[in-house]
Amino acid sequence: MKRIKVIFKQHRQDNFILNQGKDVLTIYTSDRGLSDTLVTTNVFEILKKRAITPSEETYDLLHFAIGLYVIDQVYSRKAFGFQGWSRYFEIYVPVAKPELWQEIKEELENTLSFLSGDRWILHFRELIKEEKQLKIPEEKQASKIDKVALFSGGMDSFIGAIDYLEQGNRMAFVSHHKRGSEGTAQQTLFGALRKKYGDEAFETFRFWVQPVKKNAPSADISSRMRSFLFVALGLTIANSLDEKIDFIIPENGLISLNVPLTGTRLSSHSTRTTHPYYIYELQSIFGHLGIKNNLYNPYQTATKGEMALNSKNLELLRELNKDTLSCSHPDQNRWRKGGKSGVHCGYCVPCIIRQAAEKKASLKGTVYVHNIISNPTSLKSQSGEDLRAFQLALERIKSISEKSLTFEIMNSGPLSFPGKYELSDYVGIYKRGMEEVADFLYP
Structure with a gap:
């Protein structure tokens, strides 16, 4: 190597x-x-x-x-x-x-x-200090912000935004976006939230960081380290306000655990961007550095459908959910004849979990390129890989013991560390999340 x-x-x-x-x-x-x-x-x-x-x-x-x-x-x-x-x-x-x-x-x-x-x-x-370096204040000014939250433009972060705004929190929403539909979705949703809650209800920080391809030695399509950047951006805003201000990463528990659907999906397919062990380790590291802001996912033991059903304003969610963006590759559709970017593919893991949640909470209006229920993609094709993996995982779950299922869940990362939740909580969220997907795939 x-x-x-x-x-x-x-x-x-x-x-x-x-x-x-x-x-x-x-x-x-x-x-x-x-x-x-x-x-x-x-x-x-x-x-x-x-x-x-x-x-x-x-x-x-x-x-x-x-x-x-x-x-x-x-x-x-x-x-x-x-x-x-x-x-x-x-x-x-x-x-x-x-x-x-x-x-x-x-x-x-x-x-x-x-x-x-x-x-x-x-x-x-x-550090060799720059002559005109950013000045670090000895004392922070009092903040009018109650909490800082990641806002990706996806369904989960939008539910989180609604929930905290409905509870009367004045929020700071931190976003990272690339060129394309992701940034557009964020802007559309921020506009809708301002219309509902007013200009004073929240502040937005919309960041972008991108490599310059022409000067790069090569290029890679994975973006595992984007999660670390998200956290650093959020903590930068929270810490600049007050060390007591929380940074919230809204993510449903099934995606957060991201248990490998099959035995061949342990490496490149097994992302850990909000895995509870990863968040726990980051909190420990940052605390040692003197960064005391609390970092957590309030939806760690909720399925995506449960997040939606328990929304503090389900009516608003049902109105605007179609404008959120959850797909792994929403810009691929523009290569199709007459296609446009920002459309959910319908067959990737996030799209399948999203459709299951939409069914559970009666959310309508999201446009999908492929309807995998009425017109499923070939299971032998690349676009059918995730559907096939879900089918195999659901079949396997039927026949394994609770103990074996627990070991499978721990394949994605350790869960035996001090924290708010027990191992049984993680097993429960995985089972309910997969049941939600099964109800969508096998109506």
Whole structure:
């Protein structure tokens, strides 16, 4: 396996170098618009414009997350990974307090490996400070925001937004978007929420971070590290307000656990972007760094259908759910004759779980390219893989014991750690979630 060496730098005044040859890539994590830049972003422009001033450690975390997201995108797993998947990264990271980060080095490396399936070696070095660096305040000003929440534009984050707004919270919604339908969905939904709850009910922070393809060594279609970037962006906003402000990641429990549907879907198919163990480990790491904001998923033991049925404003959800976007590849439809982007495919894992939830909560109006009930795609085709995997998983669940089912659920990650929920809670959410899917697939 080839070791990929990368130097992160927060700015161009950083003159750190390695002696090992030309195969070392340098990434400047704040965009300066130069011809050789590998990342373009509006993050620091927004922080400056909105006077967002996170703690020193949070600011370092943000730069670190941006760098991780970029290298995840620019190094192809097929070209650089062991057996076309697992890559080996050695990263040199500038931080204000290297000795503090060194204390959580092993835990952080393991957590990143759990998330992405890659091997990570981290070297923390003294930050060479920029002359005009973002000023970190000694004392934070009182905040008018009650909670910060991730807002992806998907069904789950929209339900979360409705629930917290209905409870009278003044919210800050943090989004990351790429070009295309994702950003459009976010804007449409924010407009609808403003119309319902008023301009003063929430603030929005719409970030984008993207690699510059023409300067990249290659490209990869996976985006495991996007989850880490989401968390860093959310914590940056929450921490800049007050360390007591929570950062919420709304995600239904079935997707959060993401138990492999078949034995062949353990690596590339088994994402862990909101897995409870991953969130638990991040909370521990951030706490050691002095970032005290609580990070949690309030829907960890709810199915997507239960989230919808228990919405604090089900009428509003039924009106606007069609504008949310849950599909794994909503822009593929534009390649079809007369097709447009932003349309759910109908056959990917998120689309199948979404349709099951819509049936349970009587949500209508979402447009799907394929109706897998009346006109199923071929199970031998690529578009039929996820449907076939669900069918196999549902058949297998019928015949295995509770103990065996528990071990299957733990294939996606450890669940025996201190927390709010017991192992039985995770088993329960998996069983109810799969029953919800079965009710959709076998009406």
